[in-house]
Amino acid sequence: MISFSFILPKKSLTLVNSNMSLNAALNLLEGGNFLSLPVVKNNEFLGVISKEKILQRMMETPEAEIFVEEIVRRDIPSLGMDSDPEEAAQLLANTNTPFVAINDVNEGFTGIITHKTIFKHYSALFGINKGHKLIITSYDIKGRLAQLTDIISKEGGNIISLIIDNPNVSTNVVKIILRLECEDIDLLRKSIEAAGFSIRK
Structure with missing residues (x-):
C-alpha cells in the first residue's frame, strides 16, 4: 500500500x-x-x-x-x-x-x-548520511549473509540498511552495501575481514 x-x-x-x-x-x-x-x-x-x-x-x-x-x-x-x-x-x-x-x-x-x-x-530507507557505510564483497554462497549479520550483532552493531548489489558477473561475487551504527567500527571491520569478507577501502 x-x-x-x-x-x-x-x-x-x-x-x-x-x-x-x-x-x-x-x-x-x-x-x-x-x-x-x-x-x-x-x-x-x-x-x-x-x-x-x-x-x-x-x-x-x-x-x-x-x-x-x-x-x-x-x-x-x-x-x-x-x-x-x-x-x-x-x-x-x-x-x-x-x-x-x-x-x-x-x-x-x-x-x-x-x-x-x-x-x-x-x-531515507537506505539510511543515507546515517551511521557508518561499509561496502563488502563476498561470494554468493548460501548462509554467507547470515554469517555477516551474526558478526555485526556480536560486535554490538546495529544495521540501518542493507543492500545487495549483484553485478551479474561470472565470478559469482556480490557487493553488500551496509549502513550501520557501531561504537568501534575499526574492531568490527577487523572481525568482518577475519571471517573472509573483503571490505572496500
Whole structure:
C-alpha cells in the first residue's frame, strides 16, 4: 500500500481545470514558473498540460479559443492507494512521464508521486548520511549473509540498511552495501575481514 509520505497531496498542488482557456492555463504556468501541471475535471484526474504544448497550439491556431481539455496529455499513468510504491517507481523509470497520479476509490484524485518524492523516500530507507557505510564483497554462497549479520550483532552493531548489489558477473561475487551504527567500527571491520569478507577501502 502506498504511504501518504510518498504523495504530494492534491491540496498542495497547483491544478489546471479542464475548462480553462489556453491563455488562462498559460498564465497559471508562467505565474508559478511551471513547465507542466496536472489537469482535473471536477475531482477526476485527466492528465497533464505543458507550457510547450500550449505555445505550440497557440502558434498553429492563434485566433481560435481553445480549452485545456482539447489538448491535455492523457497517457499519464495512475495507481490506486492499494498499489505498491515499487509500481510507481517502475512507472516513473520506464515511461516518459513527470509523475504518477494517485486515486482513491472513494475520494477520487488524491495527489501525485514524482521522481523526487520516490528518491527522497528511498534515500531515507537506505539510511543515507546515517551511521557508518561499509561496502563488502563476498561470494554468493548460501548462509554467507547470515554469517555477516551474526558478526555485526556480536560486535554490538546495529544495521540501518542493507543492500545487495549483484553485478551479474561470472565470478559469482556480490557487493553488500551496509549502513550501520557501531561504537568501534575499526574492531568490527577487523572481525568482518577475519571471517573472509573483503571490505572496500
